[in-house]
Amino acid sequence: MNKKFVLGIYDDEDVLLTAIENVRAAGTKIYEVFSPYPIHGIDDVLGIKRSRLPIVAFFCGLFGTCFALWMQIWMLGFDWPMIIGGKPHIALPSFIPVTFELTVLCAAFGMVITFFIVTNLKPSMKVNVFDKRSTDDKFVMAIEVKEGVTDMTALNNLLRSNGAVEVNEKEVVK
Amino acid sequence: MQHVSPIREPLVTGGKTYHDITEDVSRQVEAKPNIRWATALAISLVGLAIFAYSVYRTLWYGIGEWGLNKTVGWAWDITNFVWWVGIGHAGTLISAVLLLFRQKWRSSINRAAEAMTIFAVICAAMFPVLHMGRPWLAYWVLPLPNTFGSLWVNFNSPLLWDVFAISTYFSVSLVFWYIGLIPDFATIRDRATGPIAKRAYALLSFGWTGSAKAWSRYETVSLILAGVATPLVLSVHTIVSMDFATSVIPGWHTTIFPPYFVAGAIFSGFAMVLTLMIITRKVYKLEDYITIEHVESMNKVIITTGSIVGIAYITEFFIAWYSQVEYEQYTFINRAFGPYWWAYWSMMTCNVITPQLFWIRKIRRSLTATFIISIFVNIGMWFERFVIIVTSLHRDYLPSSWAMFSPTAIDVGVYVGTFGLFFTLFFLFAKYFPVVNMAEVKAILKSSSGVTHSHTKTMHATEKELNTNTRHNNE
Numbered sequence: 287m288n289k290k291f292v293l294g295i296y297d298d299e300d301v302l303l304t305a306i307e308n309v310r311a312a313g314t315k316i317y318e319v320f321s322p323y324p325i326h327g328i329d330d331v332l333g334i335k336r337s338r339l340p341i342v343a344f345f346c347g348l349f350g351t352c353f354a355l356w357m358q359i360w361m362l363g364f365d366w367p368m369i370i371g372g373k374p375h376i377a378l379p380s381f382i383p384v385t386f387e388l389t390v391l392c393a394a395f396g397m398v399i400t401f402f403i404v405t406n407l408k409p410s411m412k413v414n415v416f417d418k419r420s421t422d423d424k425f426v427m428a429i430e431v432k433e434g435v436t437d438m439t440a441l442n443n444l445l446r447s448n449g450a451v452e453v454n455e456k457e458v459v460k
Numbered sequence: 461m462q463h464v465s466p467i468r469e470p471l472v473t474g475g476k477t478y479h480d481i482t483e484d485v486s487r488q489v490e491a492k493p494n495i496r497w498a499t500a501l502a503i504s505l506v507g508l509a510i511f512a513y514s515v516y517r518t519l520w521y522g523i524g525e526w527g528l529n530k531t532v533g534w535a536w537d538i539t540n541f542v543w544w545v546g547i548g549h550a551g552t553l554i555s556a557v558l559l560l561f562r563q564k565w566r567s568s569i570n571r572a573a574e575a576m577t578i579f580a581v582i583c584a585a586m587f588p589v590l591h592m593g594r595p596w597l598a599y600w601v602l603p604l605p606n607t608f609g610s611l612w613v614n615f616n617s618p619l620l621w622d623v624f625a626i627s628t629y630f631s632v633s634l635v636f637w638y639i640g641l642i643p644d645f646a647t648i649r650d651r652a653t654g655p656i657a658k659r660a661y662a663l664l665s666f667g668w669t670g671s672a673k674a675w676s677r678y679e680t681v682s683l684i685l686a687g688v689a690t691p692l693v694l695s696v697h698t699i700v701s702m703d704f705a706t707s708v709i710p711g712w713h714t715t716i717f718p719p720y721f722v723a724g725a726i727f728s729g730f731a732m733v734l735t736l737m738i739i740t741r742k743v744y745k746l747e748d749y750i751t752i753e754h755v756e757s758m759n760k761v762i763i764t765t766g767s768i769v770g771i772a773y774i775t776e777f778f779i780a781w782y783s784q785v786e787y788e789q790y791t792f793i794n795r796a797f798g799p800y801w802w803a804y805w806s807m808m809t810c811n812v813i814t815p816q817l818f819w820i821r822k823i824r825r826s827l828t829a830t831f832i833i834s835i836f837v838n839i840g841m842w843f844e845r846f847v848i849i850v851t852s853l854h855r856d857y858l859p860s861s862w863a864m865f866s867p868t869a870i871d872v873g874v875y876v877g878t879f880g881l882f883f884t885l886f887f888l889f890a891k892y893f894p895v896v897n898m899a900e901v902k903a904i905l906k907s908s909s910g911v912t913h914s915h916t917k918t919m920h921a922t923e924k925e926l927n928t929n930t931r932h933n934n935e
Contacts, residue, residue: 339681413667422647
């Protein structure tokens with residue numbers, strides 16, 4: 287099934303932000319906005335919720351801490367106790383560096399892997415973008431056209447009156 | 461909306477537009493390799509060949525190929541290791557610490573600085589691995605159950621902490637760097653014309669489209685990674701310093717080591733970033749992105765860390781006298797006036813005196829002076845490690861075991877060879893990867909380009925484009 291989109295092309299972030307607000311206020315649902323760089327304040331006008339990735343990082347880090355402590359205490363304290371420098375088998379102060387490093391390692395990797403999965407980032411030979419200029423210097427607002435709608439004038443006017451420099455149509459083969 | 465102080469200098473000059481940034485950075489990636497680049501790579505490959513030969517000699521004939529002896533059991537290898545790791549610290553500092561402090565001048569230099577970090581850590585890792593003598597058994601440093609009974613690694617040893625610190629540092633830096641590269645790879649992918657380039661950059665870009673949701677998560681991930689990388693970078697050189705500080709050897713056994721080493725690492729790292737960036741901006745014509753303002757900011761970091769290092773040298777001397785321990789006192793007198801006096805005074809001149817010249821604004825903003833001083837700092841920081849390591853070891857408690865260290869040709873070969881390795885990697889990076897973070901520079905363009913933009917005249921400077929706009933609006 288083919289999906290049809292109307293793309294409003296903008297060339298300024300502030301115009302885009304106002305346009306998003308007006309388009310949403312007019313009751314039009316925005317499918318997605320593409321930009322060459324992160325725009326501050328776009329989360330609020332688009333209604334994007336704060337990412338929960340920091341929570342993932344926290345729990346992955348916590349796992350790293352627990353794993354590192356368990357590993358060192360079990361290995362040197364129980365599995366093969368050795369007296370090193372006359373210190374106790376479970377010498378917690380000298381376990382701190384490895385615990386810290388593993389905490390950071392697990393937090394960073396856990397969060398980044400989750401980020402790749404939830405954002406669906408994976409290596410692929412072919413990438414479909416709505417408008418190739420959106421990774422260069424243009425901001426693209428994509429609006430999905432409902433089935434059966436053939437007259438684009440209203441949408442076109444809405445986008446143009448809000449500062450779009452171009453309005454294009456694009457069909458995506460699913 | 462944020463307030464921009466009128467006394468701040470613009471970070472992007474030349475009235476650039478978003479498209480100009482894409483053009484200026486992608487040009488190098490898309491152009492055919494030129495003769496200058498090929499020559500530079502060829503010279504680096506000669507260095508790499510020297511490295512390969514020296515490694516072959518080290519592994520085939522053993523560590524005896526190095527100039528080590530029974531007294532000085534650690535010399536150039538560990539000096540070079542600490543030197544390279546220290547250089548690496550600037551990249552993470554620029555990308556992580558300056559991100560947390562919201563220093564916008566990091567944007568145009570962080571990509572190359574992080575690349576430098578990664579390559580420097582690779583070079584650093586060569587030395588402890590080679591010093592093992594049998595690097596194919598390097599995995600023995602990991603806590604793996606072995607076939608001789610489940611005897612584990614010693615978690616009380618700083619050398620083992622180093623294994624964890626360096627490998628975590630390397631992998632987290634690599635991930636941080638790569639996440640930043642993804643949007644820029646997408647830009648190059650969407651501009652690519654050749655079939656190979658199109659596919660290669662599509663693979664590298666991980667299917668990035670630049671959607672608002674993805675950017676929102678990207679920003680969160682960058683911030684958290686910066687948050688964890690900041691204590692990480694401090695921990696790495698702290699642990700490296702503990703390789704020395706935890707052993708009971710006069711000249712090493714001091715609590716001042718961790719902050720002193722971290723400051724030294726940042727000091728040498730910024731010097732290396734400056735050396736590389738002054739060349740890169742010239743060769744790649746990036747003067748509008750890496751401005752004198754950037755150079756000056758980095759020079760201010762150099763003068764701060766350089767002064768910390770200077771105070772550390774003086775403190776060490778004072779504490780040696782104040783401790784009333786005769787061995788400690790002898791070590792320091794021997795450092796400054798013993799047979800290695802030239803190394804000590806080279807260190808003092810390069811690290812303590814030269815960076816003080818940056819108090820003068822003219823020198824701080826002069827590219828030639830900065831370039832020369834940055835080289836001096838790199839030399840000085842190499843001597844610092846050499847002084848700490850060799851002068852503390854070469855006169856043992858018993859005069860019968862006193863010895864001098866002199867490097868062999870293979871010692872020199874391994875060290876020079878790592879430059880070959882470093883520059884080979886750096887030149888490949890500079891040709892095939894975008895050397896400036898396009899997305900981040902675009903993000904600061906509106907507030908820091910020194911050009912006032914209004915809604916009616918959106919980002920466009922030329923009449924032609926303005927006309928196009930009007931036409932669209934009239935349609």
